[in-house]
Amino acid sequence: MNAIGAAGASSSGLRGTRTVQLRAFFALCGRDLWVTVRHEFGSFLAQALLQPIFLLFVFGRVLPEIGAARPGYGTQLLPGVMALTLVLTALQNTALPLVIEFSFTKEIEDRLLAPLPVSAVAVQKILIAAMRGVLAGLLILPLAALILPGGVHVSGPDWPALIGIFAFGSLAAGAMGLVLGTAVPPNRISVAFAVVLTPLIFTGCTFYPWISLAHLRWFQVFTLINPLTYVSEGLRGALTTLPHLAAGWIALGLAVALVGFGLLGTRLFTRRAID
Amino acid sequence: MSSAETAAVVRVEGLHKRYQGDGPEAVAGIDFDVLPGEIFGLLGPNGAGKTTTIGTITTRVRPTSGRVLVDGVDVSVDPVSAKLRIAAVPQLSNLDRSLTALENLTFHASYFGTGRRERRERARELLVRFGLGGRENDHVNNYSGGMAQRLMIARALMHEPRLLILDEPTTGLDPQSRLFLWDTMVDLRERGTTLILTTHDMIEADRLCDRIAIIDGGKIIALDTPRRLRKLLPAEHGIEVTVAAPADPSELFAGLSDADRTEARPAGEGRWRVRCYGEDGGQTGGLPAEALAAAQRAGLELIELKRLEGSLEDVFVHLTGRELRGADGARVSSRWSG
Numbered sequence: 001m002n003a004i005g006a007a008g009a010s011s012s013g014l015r016g017t018r019t020v021q022l023r024a025f026f027a028l029c030g031r032d033l034w035v036t037v038r039h040e041f042g043s044f045l046a047q048a049l050l051q052p053i054f055l056l057f058v059f060g061r062v063l064p065e066i067g068a069a070r071p072g073y074g075t076q077l078l079p080g081v082m083a084l085t086l087v088l089t090a091l092q093n094t095a096l097p098l099v100i101e102f103s104f105t106k107e108i109e110d111r112l113l114a115p116l117p118v119s120a121v122a123v124q125k126i127l128i129a130a131m132r133g134v135l136a137g138l139l140i141l142p143l144a145a146l147i148l149p150g151g152v153h154v155s156g157p158d159w160p161a162l163i164g165i166f167a168f169g170s171l172a173a174g175a176m177g178l179v180l181g182t183a184v185p186p187n188r189i190s191v192a193f194a195v196v197l198t199p200l201i202f203t204g205c206t207f208y209p210w211i212s213l214a215h216l217r218w219f220q221v222f223t224l225i226n227p228l229t230y231v232s233e234g235l236r237g238a239l240t241t242l243p244h245l246a247a248g249w250i251a252l253g254l255a256v257a258l259v260g261f262g263l264l265g266t267r268l269f270t271r272r273a274i275d
Numbered sequence: 276m277s278s279a280e281t282a283a284v285v286r287v288e289g290l291h292k293r294y295q296g297d298g299p300e301a302v303a304g305i306d307f308d309v310l311p312g313e314i315f316g317l318l319g320p321n322g323a324g325k326t327t328t329i330g331t332i333t334t335r336v337r338p339t340s341g342r343v344l345v346d347g348v349d350v351s352v353d354p355v356s357a358k359l360r361i362a363a364v365p366q367l368s369n370l371d372r373s374l375t376a377l378e379n380l381t382f383h384a385s386y387f388g389t390g391r392r393e394r395r396e397r398a399r400e401l402l403v404r405f406g407l408g409g410r411e412n413d414h415v416n417n418y419s420g421g422m423a424q425r426l427m428i429a430r431a432l433m434h435e436p437r438l439l440i441l442d443e444p445t446t447g448l449d450p451q452s453r454l455f456l457w458d459t460m461v462d463l464r465e466r467g468t469t470l471i472l473t474t475h476d477m478i479e480a481d482r483l484c485d486r487i488a489i490i491d492g493g494k495i496i497a498l499d500t501p502r503r504l505r506k507l508l509p510a511e512h513g514i515e516v517t518v519a520a521p522a523d524p525s526e527l528f529a530g531l532s533d534a535d536r537t538e539a540r541p542a543g544e545g546r547w548r549v550r551c552y553g554e555d556g557g558q559t560g561g562l563p564a565e566a567l568a569a570a571q572r573a574g575l576e577l578i579e580l581k582r583l584e585g586s587l588e589d590v591f592v593h594l595t596g597r598e599l600r601g602a603d604g605a606r607v608s609s610r611w612s613g
Binding site for chain 1: 294330333334335336337353354355356358359361362363365367368369370371372373374378382383385386387388430
């Protein structure tokens with residue numbers, strides 16, 4: 001091959017590169033979906049659904065039955081539990097595998113040598129985790145119908161809002177997982193999970209509507225830092241007639257979380273992947 | 276530019292790599308070409324810069340300066356095209372533990388766009404060729420070290436790379452697996468695949484590599500065929516004398532008329548091993564006779580006297596010294612410096 005031949009080959013290569021990259025991207029997704037369905041379905045369901053099942057049971061059934069909560073609390077709680085499941089599943093499904101694959105099994109290497117840019121590998125991780133989050137979030141509905149005493153009462157769901165919150169909420173949570181999974185050194189990951197997840201769960205307006213915090217102004221403002229707040233409030237708005245955070249603020253909160261964590265996470269991922 | 280140069284599968288030009296802004300250079304100016312169909316060895320002490328050099332070829336390490344071309348493609352400019360041409364087998368298993376052995380191969384090929392039927396056929400064929408037939412549906416967690424190594428090479432071959440990079444492929448394997456891998460590498464070369472191999476194992480390098488680059492301190496200090504590298508020894512026919520002596524006896528032997536250079540190190544139990552390098556030419560007398568006489572004159576008990584046949588290991592030690600290396604490749608002990 002002479003110099004001209006080499007240049008010609010690489011420019012025709014660049015033209016075909018987009019197809020090659022897309023094919024690699026979808027093949028990586030194919031591998032992840034295959035593993036989810038064929039090898040890890042049981043453990044995925046256990047990981048994603050056990051916590052919401054107990055939340056719905058204790059807060060939606062036990063507490064109202066013993067008189068510790070109002071009878072309708074379960075219905076009020078449902079959007080929050082859905083949001084929590086959606087966000088935690090997407091976040092954990094990016095962060096945990098990344099920590100394991102980068103530090104212990106090195107499985108990530110085969111993906112990093114696949115013919116697509118390193119940042120696309122990061123985006124693909126977010127996408128699959130988001131899909132797992134959406135699936136877990138959707139499964140909350142039939143579970144709630146079984147567990148809550150009055151079943152599920154959804155008043156005129158706002159479908160576009162619901163789809164939008166599911167899509168952008170799970171992607172933002174996946175991006176948060178990307179940051180967590182790549183920023184924290186492996187020996188600190190258990191501490192990091194406790195330190196990040198606990199405040200995330202309890203300040204995300206899952207167990208209480210944001211509006212009802214008006215008397216606790218400082219905490220109401222504080223919850224706005226948590227991306228989960230926007231998912232909870234968004235689902236509250238899409239599924240119930242309860243008062244909620246204004247749609248514009250929800251959209252803004254989700255957009256900031258998705259873009260911010262997405263850019264930061266991709267940057268951190270690339271730094272981990274390429275020295 | 277000669278035709279041999281343009282046809283290089285890998286060309287490394289003026290490569291420098293510094294991991295931290297003010298840290299030491301892991302690679303301090305390396306140039307070499309890997310030609311089609313050869314097995315190219317990278318040899319060097321720990322921390323010499325081998326892994327960094329390989330990392331730049333596999334797109335995982337960004338050069339501080341200089342460039343790396345794979346098949347004419349600049350790795351930094353178009354990493355995707357470069358990745359299509361290469362495959363890398365790391366030292367430790369990085370197999371996909373969620374998948375079976377067969378799935379490890381077929382999914383890898385799918386990342387490279389190989390069709391469904393073709394990848395299944397190729398996977399089954401490679402599994403048989405690598406002695407893994409019948410174990411294709413096992414989860415790779417159940418694979419032994421040797422099996423995992425073979426499966427990783429099979430996986431690397433799934434997308435038919437032009438260049439296969441193996442990082443210490445036989446470290447920690449049993450002799451059977453090692454021999455099998457050696458045969459495999461020779462077989463791959465015969466099928467037209469170009470190989471880059473890093474190793475500490477001199478026998479492996481000597482036996483497999485067409486050319487070897489010896490790296491130390493981030494620089495290539497020698498690059499040639501194993502045969503010509505051996506000629507880098509100060510003398511091809513030196514001798515090694517083992518004597519019982521109370522103290523370092525090297526001065527006794529340093530004065531031998533045929534010895535260009537002498538070095539001694541303790542051999543335990545009050546013995547010293549002295550190496551005298553020099554032109555011997557096999558004349559009567561010469562180094563052995565002189566050494567014998569020197570030992571007798573000093574009243575030292577002679578334990579052993581043997582000719583040094585230049586092995587690759589001798590070349591390696593001669594070029595890189597005897598000091599142990601720290602994590603950054605710096606010499607941490609000067610006890611053996613001669």
